[in-house]
Amino acid sequence: MVTTERAQAAVREGLDPAEAARRLAAHGPNLLPGSTPKSFGAIVLGVLSEPMFLMLLCAGGLYLALGDRAEAAFLLSAVFVVIGITLLQERKTQRALESLRELSAPRALVIRGGEELRVAGAEVVPGDLLLLREGDRIAADATLLEGRLEVDESLLTGESVPVAREPGGxxxxxxxxxxxxxxxxxxxGATGGATAVGRIGEALATTQEAPSGLQRASRRLIRQLAIGGLALAALYALLSWLWDGRGPLESLLGGIALAMAILPEEIPVILTVFLALGAWRISRRKVLTRRVPAVEALGAISVLAVDKTGTLTQNRMQVAELAVDGQRFVDAGATELAETFHRLVEFAMLATPSDPFDPMEKAIQHFGLHWxxxxxxxxxxxxxxxxxALSPQILAMTRVFPCDTCTRHLLATKGAPEAVIDLCHLAVDRARSILAEVEAMGARGLRVLAVARGHWTGEAWPASQHDFDFEFLGLVGLADPPRPDVPAAIAECRAAGVRILMMTGDHPTTARAIARQVGFGERTEVLTGADLAVLDDATLRERLRHVDLCARLKPEQKLRLVQLLRADGDVVAMTGDGVNDAPALKAADVGIAMGERGTDVAREAAALVLLDDSFASIVAAIRQGRRIYDNIAKATGFVFAVHMPIIALALVPTLLHWPVLLMPVHIVLLELLIDPACSIVFEAEPEAGDVMTRPPRGAGESPFAARALGRAVVQGLGVAAVLLPGFGLMLHYGVDAAQARGVVFASLLSGLFLLILANRHPTRAVLARPARGNRWIVRMAGALALMLAAAFGVPFLRAVMDIALPGPAALGALLAMLVGILAWLEALRWMSRRPPHA
Incomplete structure (x- = not known):
């Protein structure tokens, strides 16, 4: 075992920081070949290849063929406006993702200038000295100078068995x-592309993150709507030509307008922007999202499986009590340590590395050096x-020291009381007495270790610790106080319908005491690792429904519990920090690794990383996850609601032999407002007041389900049911078609804004404090007013859109239609709030 003092003596100072900076400039960052952000050209090509913009270009070409050069110029110039909006959205999303990548980049512990420094993996340079410990992912190719390691090289060799590495071999x-x-x-020795993994190939550079469940569902929906929309648009073009008597090019133009109205191309934008920016917002709550699709699962979490140490507690271990043959020592307020306890502390220190990584072992060394x-x-x-080493079979570790002669050795052991009692082969009465003391200490919230000593004479080491003879010395009780913010966070989870399940390797009594201190609830039954070993899956699944505390668990048992909870229909989040926690973290719907005390392996297996190891941060992430999903649902509802009247206004006039109402130019202008409304206004919407007082959504719930979209479709059809009769009545009473078209367009724009307000808070009055909590509402209203002013105030735009300034009668119709839209939305709100059987 290598200590930091020995390491520093062996390697002196390490690189000088200034020299490290020079080498970084010379060799470049320690990064593997990776994907680069989209270039300007790639974004433009992506925009132009979208079906919406292909149709826009076709429409511009048809206007040219019809001789309408102004309309063609306007439509084709609109392409550049849309490209600009797309660039802004892409840049905003890219910035959020890049900031997350910087936070999640691997870090390395190096010696520079005689000091240990934690640096970003990208800053490691040739010649640096790496300090490597269990669970670390090695930052660069290197040569081991001191110590002994076992390394998992399966990434390079495919061989899953760890290999030994030591100096000289x-x-x-x-x-x-x-x-x-x-x-x-x-x-x-080598960094970046010069490493063995860097030379394997460029496959990593093209690796893309798998789409989330919502993204896959949205793509299926859009594909279906696109097929149906194109078929309907083709039918419309034929009807317009053969039924309404319009020319073929004009009919084709109308079909394109209808296809543009049907295709909800905003949905992919919503999901990409909301998930990326949502992950960025969560990172501001000290929770790093390593895989963006995990954001959507946060709001559905129904079980939160947490470790005790460092998550519910402060992970600031200190030795609080000692027990030897019925005598107790309490550290608080003590001025001296009686001789009775000296040997216990001595062998506890010997059984612990002198420069430990584990907080409990640090506490033992600190306590021993003090007293x-x-x-x-x-x-x-x-x-x-x-x-x-500690193993699943024997929960104790033994260190062997030379003593007197080359064949005589001193043994120091510490571990779980049951394991050490077994190693000492104690009589039943003595063992029962010690376990009673363990129970009493655990009831005071202490984590208890037993300590033993022994001697061994021989040249060959035995295969197992059981082959040694030990003398039981006593018990060490360590205190780790609960985090002060945990009780409130647990209460918030319970109010939100999220069940908290403690999974710990500690003694059941200690787990029960901590649970009582943090307000876990009234259920005090503890399920132990020994219980799990004898229960079949069906029985264990039933037991789990009535238990909140699991103790003395082995890592593979945590994995089994996570799998059973998921099989029972729960959406499971789990915290972990060790190498052995990685399988369970991967198996959970949302694996959460500890950022401060966790290993690199745990962090890479997890979807989220707690930067402050705080339980309250997990609850904050769940709150944010629910807000993000709510806003996705609101934005999706708005998109489908606003497309309904656009489809109706593009389709129905042809069937009724009315003048054309919506043309491609109108739809382009509408899209210039719909896109930012979806990707900016709804993304910035604050959380609902009941976000953490309602149960989690169902695992299969989706904003694209028919039930979820039904209300939006009804909203939009109601708006269409107001606008179409209004247009028909204006024509009937002799209002000029251009004036009538202008009034309907103004009403539709205003209705778009009312739909935003209605979908922000489905249970509140539409005009109730519209800008509260979201500054983008006022900006959206301003953009709407500017568009209306430009459309009616600029002669060129009036001509392109074939609209005219409304007269008194048309203004009256405009006011009547706005009142009708508002009344419809309020009626829907009132009906949705009624009890089902009222």
């Missing part, structure tokens, strides 16, 4: 491989010959 370690055991110091300093019980210069 096979000492090469490679970038992107994982340290599964040990501690070591390595000198970097035993300047005594013969501190052995800072001793070095273990070998050690037996």
């Amino acid at each position: 096979e000492a090469a370690v490679h970038a992107s491989t994982v340290v599964t055991r040990g501690v070591g110091i390595a000198r970097v 035993l300093v300047h005594t013969e019980h501190v052995h800072a210069d001793w070095s273990a010959e070998t050690e037996y």
